Amino acid sequence: MSLLADFKVMLGRAPEKPKTRTDEAEVLHGRKRGKGGVNIALLLEEIAQAQEVHTWRNRRWAVLIGINLLFTLSFFLDIQILEGSLTASRVLGFHMADIYSSFLVMLADKHVAVNLVIGMVTVFLLWGLVGGRAFCSWVCPYHLVAEWAEMLHLRLAKQNWVADHVIHRGVRVVFWVLFALLALVTGHALFLTLNPIGILSRALVYGPSLALLWVGMLLVFEVVYSRRAWCRYVCPIGLTYGVLGVFAPVRMRYHLEACAHEGECRKVCEVPHVLDLTIKGRASKAHMDIGPDCTRCGLCVDICPTNSLTYEVKGLDRIL
Amino acid sequence: MSETPNKKTPGKRPRRRLSRQEESRRRLLRGGVVTAFILALQPLATWVSEKLGIQRLRPPGALEEATFLGACIKCGQCVQVCPVEAIRLADLDDGLGHGAPFIEPRDQACDFSCDALSCILACPTGALSHAIGAKEEVAIGVAELTRPEACRARRGRGFRGAARGRKFRGRLRYEEVDRWIPQPVKDHEYDAPLCDLCVRECPIGATALRLEPLADGRGATPVVGDACVGCGVCEMICPEEPTCIEIIPAVAGGVA
Numbered sequence: 001m002s003l004l005a006d007f008k009v010m011l012g013r014a015p016e017k018p019k020t021r022t023d024e025a026e027v028l029h030g031r032k033r034g035k036g037g038v039n040i041a042l043l044l045e046e047i048a049q050a051q052e053v054h055t056w057r058n059r060r061w062a063v064l065i066g067i068n069l070l071f072t073l074s075f076f077l078d079i080q081i082l083e084g085s086l087t088a089s090r091v092l093g094f095h096m097a098d099i100y101s102s103f104l105v106m107l108a109d110k111h112v113a114v115n116l117v118i119g120m121v122t123v124f125l126l127w128g129l130v131g132g133r134a135f136c137s138w139v140c141p142y143h144l145v146a147e148w149a150e151m152l153h154l155r156l157a158k159q160n161w162v163a164d165h166v167i168h169r170g171v172r173v174v175f176w177v178l179f180a181l182l183a184l185v186t187g188h189a190l191f192l193t194l195n196p197i198g199i200l201s202r203a204l205v206y207g208p209s210l211a212l213l214w215v216g217m218l219l220v221f222e223v224v225y226s227r228r229a230w231c232r233y234v235c236p237i238g239l240t241y242g243v244l245g246v247f248a249p250v251r252m253r254y255h256l257e258a259c260a261h262e263g264e265c266r267k268v269c270e271v272p273h274v275l276d277l278t279i280k281g282r283a284s285k286a287h288m289d290i291g292p293d294c295t296r297c298g299l300c301v302d303i304c305p306t307n308s309l310t311y312e313v314k315g316l317d318r319i320l
Numbered sequence: 321m322s323e324t325p326n327k328k329t330p331g332k333r334p335r336r337r338l339s340r341q342e343e344s345r346r347r348l349l350r351g352g353v354v355t356a357f358i359l360a361l362q363p364l365a366t367w368v369s370e371k372l373g374i375q376r377l378r379p380p381g382a383l384e385e386a387t388f389l390g391a392c393i394k395c396g397q398c399v400q401v402c403p404v405e406a407i408r409l410a411d412l413d414d415g416l417g418h419g420a421p422f423i424e425p426r427d428q429a430c431d432f433s434c435d436a437l438s439c440i441l442a443c444p445t446g447a448l449s450h451a452i453g454a455k456e457e458v459a460i461g462v463a464e465l466t467r468p469e470a471c472r473a474r475r476g477r478g479f480r481g482a483a484r485g486r487k488f489r490g491r492l493r494y495e496e497v498d499r500w501i502p503q504p505v506k507d508h509e510y511d512a513p514l515c516d517l518c519v520r521e522c523p524i525g526a527t528a529l530r531l532e533p534l535a536d537g538r539g540a541t542p543v544v545g546d547a548c549v550g551c552g553v554c555e556m557i558c559p560e561e562p563t564c565i566e567i568i569p570a571v572a573g574g575v576a
Contacts, residue, residue: 099469109387213412
C-alpha cells in the first residue's frame with residue numbers, strides 16, 4: 001500500500017485489496033495455495049505457545065509505568081526531572097507540549113504562546129522520529145488501563161456475555177475537527193475537560209479526583225459495549241500522533257514468506273485495519289511497512305508464531 | 321487447543337448475521353450516537369460551570385476568567401512550583417474549569433514566598449500572564465471585611481496563641497524566623513494586645529491594609545487600600561471562625 005492509501009485507512013477508509021502484486025509476492029502467495037505444505041498440528045502448537053509470550057508487552061508496560069512514575073516522583077520528591085503532566089510538561093527544564101492540546105488552547109485563546117510552540121516542536125521532532133502513535137502504547141496511561149479493560153472485555157466476550165460493537169472509524173476525524181471547532185467558537189476546549197489522558201496524568205501527579213469517574217465510565221463502555229472505543233474511535237491526540245508517524249523510521253514490518261495467515265495478530269491488535277495486509281492474498285510485496293495508525297505496541301510481534309511481524313528502524317542498517 | 325482460530329464454535333448467537341451493508345449502516349449510526357453524546361457534554365459542562373456559579377480565585381497573573389479557562393492547558397505546572405502549595409486544580413464539578421488552578425486562601429494563601437511569581441514563570445500558555453513581574457501588580461481579588469461584627473480589632477479585643485489553632489496546616493513566610501522557608505502557622509505564637517494579625521502579615525503593607533482607630537477609643541477597624549492584590553493572607557490568618565475578612569474575586573481578572 002502506498003503512504004497515501006495508508007493515510008486514508010487511518011482516517012477511516014476500509015483497507016482495499018491490492019490491484020497489483022510484485023512477482024516475488026506472487027511466488028510466495030502461490031506457494032500457499034491449498035494447504036501449502038503447512039503442518040497444521042505444529043502450527044497450532046506454535047500458536048498456543050505464542051499466547052504465553054509477552055516480551056514486548058512487558059517491556060512496554062515497564063516503560064509506560066516508568067515514565068508516568070517519573071512525573072509523580074518529580075513532584076513528590078521534588079527531583080524536577082519531568083514536571084507538569086502529559087498535556088504540557090518540562091523535561092529537565094525543556095518545554096514539551098501535547099500538540100493537539102496546545103492547538104486547542106491556541107484556538108480557544110486566539111493567541112500563539114511561544115512556550116507552547118517550542119513544546120510542540122520538541123514533541124513533533126521526538127515522536128516524528130520514534131514513531132507517532134508509539135506515544136499511545138508506550139506512554140499514555142489511558143492506553144494501559146484500556147488494555148486491562150480490553151482483557152476483561154475479551155474474557156467476557158468468550159463467554160458470550162458481551163459483544164464488540166464496531167463503530168465507523170471515520171468518527172475519529174469528525175471528533176478531531178469538532179473539538180477544534182468548539183474551541184474556536186466557544187473559547188473553551190471541551191476536549192481538555194473530557195480528555196482521559198489528562199485526567200489520569202493529573203491524578204497520578206496531583207492526587208485522585210472526581211473526574212476519574214468519567215474515565216471509569218469510558219472503561220465500562222469499552223468492556224460491555226465497544227472494544228477500545230476511546231482509542232479507536234474518539235481520541236484526537238492519537239490521530240494527531242498517527243499523522244506525525246507517517247514518515248517515522250520506527251515502525252512494524254510484515255514479512256509474507258513464513259506467514260501462515262491464521263490471523264492471531266489481528267485479534268490482539270488495537271487497530272486491526274493496519275494488519276489487513278496479513279490476510280491471505282492481500283500482501284502486495286514480500287516485505288511491507290505497517291500503516292501509520294499502528295501504535296508500535298508489539299502485541300502482534302509477541303503473538304505471531306512465525307515471526308512474520310517485526311520491529312524495524314528504517315535506515316538503521318544503512319547507518320550501521 | 322480448544323480455541324483454535326479455524327474451528328468454528330457452535331453459534332450461541334440468537335440473532336441472524338447482518339449483511340455487510342446493514343453492518344456498515346450500524347457502524348455509522350453508532351458513530352453518530354457517540355458523537356451526539358459527546359457533543360451534548362458541551363452544554364452540560366457549560367451549565368455546570370455557570371449554574372454552580374463557583375467564583376474561583378485564580379493564581380497571580382490569571383487572565384479574565386473566561387479567557388483564562390480557554391487559555392489554560394490544565395498541566396498543573398503552576399501547582400508544582402508554588403512553595404506554599406497554595407494552588408490546587410479544580411475537579412470535574414467545575415465543569416469547563418476542570419483541571420484549571422485556583423487558590424482557596426482560607427486554607428492556604430499566596431504569601432509571595434517565592435518572590436518571583438514562580439507560577440507565572442511556570443505557565444507554558446500565558447494563561448497566567450507574563451505581563452506582570454512584581455507582586456504589587458497582581459490582582460487576584462480584593463479583601464473585604466465581610467463580618468465586621470465579629471472582628472476582634474473592632475471589638476477592642478487582643479489575640480494570643482496560634483492564629484488558626486494547632487491543627488491548621490497552612491504556612492506563611494515569617495521573615496524574622498526564616499527569610500526563605502515558609503513556616504507552619506500553627507507553630508507561630510501571637511501576642512497582640514489589640515488583634516492586628518491581618519494587618520501585621522499583609523505582604524503588601526499599609527497601602528493595602530491598615531488599622532484605623534474607631535470613635536469608641538477602644539477598637540480599630542481594618543481598612544482595605546487600593547494596593548490590595550487579593551493574596552488572601554489576611555483571610556488565612558484571621559483567628560475568628562469563620563473568617564471576618566475575605567477575598568472577593570477580581571471582576572476584571574487577575575492583572576492589575
